[in-house]
Amino acid sequence: MTFAIVVGTQWGDEGKGKVVDYYAAQADIVVRYCGGANAGHTIVSGGRKFAFHHVPSGVLYPEKINIIGNGVVLEPKKFFEELGQLDAVGIKPNIKISPRVHLVMPYHVAQDGAEEGRKGALAAGTTKRGIGPCYSDKAARFGIRVGELLQPELFREKLHTMHTLKVKLLKEVYGVDFTQSEDEICKLYTEYGKRLAPFVADTGEILSDALSKKKQVLFEGAQATMLDIDHGMYPFGTSSNTSAGGACTGSGIGPTAIDEVIGVVKVYTSRVGAGPLPTELNDATGQAIRDKGGEYGTTTGRPRRIGWLDLPTLRYAAHVNGLTGLAFTRLDTLSGMQKVQVCTHYELDGKKLLIPPASYTDIARCRPIYKSFAGWDDIGADKWRACAKGGMKSLPARAQAYLKFISGEVRVPIYVIGVGAGREDTIVLKEVFSKKA
Ligand code: GDP
Ligand code: IMO
Ligand code: MG
DSSP states (O other): OEEEEEESSSSSSSHHHHHHHHHHHTTTTEEEOBBBTTEEEEEEEEEEEEEESSSSTTTTTTEEEEOOOOBBEEOOHHHHHHHHHHTTOOOEEEEEEEETTTTHHHHHHHHHHHHHHOOGGGOOOOOSSSSHHHHHHHHHHHBBBBHTTTTTTHHHHHHHHHHHHHHIIIIITTTTOOOOOHHHHHHHHHHHHHGGGGGGGOHHHHHHHHTTTOOOEEOOSSSSGOOOOTTTSTSSSSSOOOOHEEEEEEHOOGGGGGOOEEEEESSSSSOSSSOOOOTBBBHHHHHHHHHHHHHHHHHHHBOOOOOOOHHHHHHHHHHHHHHEEEEEOOOTTTEEEEEEEEEEEEEETTTEEOHHHOOHHHHHEEEEEEEEEEEOOOOHHHHHHHHHHGGGGGGGGHHHHHHHHHHHHHHEEEEEEEEEBTTSSSEEEEEESSSOO
């Protein structure tokens, strides 16, 4: 029996979806525990490409239970769109949604856009999916939960209070006319409620039962450590606890249940949205990596900012999450370069920093200090795939040296190495679940 968390160690888009899809093959249950439709998790399986925003990345295995835990915020429209896309290719996933999940309402989306417009230099460049306003309402105890959609009178009453308040807020503070009427939203969401009802289940109970029956459970992180509301680069992150602790609070399981925490590490840095990025490459090298890796946001299509790998961030992620293993991705993307750099530490006001400071204004002043590595050749897709079978020792020697250096610096062993986007392009050094017959 294993309960394992897969978590992003950087600024998101590390390749969590791919790693979850790999380990999910041996899991009984896959659980999303944070975020909402801001996430974009890409899986390439059997030559087909899927991008998931709401549904857990275990859905490609129809026999698995896929849980949307209480820490998630759900936008029903997007959720049903995603189910429709899966249905169109013959996939009917087994999804269970916690009644404690908060609903993203149309006024949250309007509020997200309006607030971003007023934040000036403090705007994080959100995905405009209403994430911040929805979590704000949750914390302020104004939120509407999935379970309440199933109680029409309570839903109507809460909607009335919130709609009146939000129309006024949007108009009088932000100068935005929010024209969708209460009746219209009530009708739309009541319909969603009917469609959501078959999915709603006590997901905490399912997990507690799984624990007592010694099942294998995989928790799928969305976003990443540096986007965490508490531990990330505030305010340039998202609004939920995206790091490993969030897997417990966002699903209803105690920390003693967790056996493994796998940190997904892209072998360089990428970032969508605003905020300081110490190792950013605003040059031809950055552009070349972006082009080669097709580094454009899965959710918004925005070009991702690119930088060298940042060890201070990774050391920090190792202790914030309690990482037990590393899953490297994109070794193939970083190939074919003469020289590859890694930021080993920062310098700030004459001091050497091994982890990032708490304040973004200090991070912005940090000078990244680099160690250079000789690059490794791009051996081509077929040979990369062959490495997936041959194991780590079949990788170019310089690539092995690069990965071993990083793992040594953060003192976390390597579990996985990604050498391509496909499920088959994966070198696995450690399975976290016992293989089933
Ligand atoms: P997530 O949000 O962490 O799940 O990551 P995204 O799906 O947003 O972005 C990661 C991208 O990298 C996707 O397009 C994946 O298909 C791709 N990917 C993941 N691992 C690898 C890898 O090892 N090599 C290559 N070339 N692509 C990868
Ligand atoms: P996955 O799960 C990368 C970023 C946004 C913005 C900030 C806040 O695919 O790794 P939000 O809409 O959450 O209020 O935006 O966080 N962001 C992500 N960046 N990958 C993601 O998810 C992200 N989810 C949010 O760009 O800077
Ligand atoms: Mg993504």
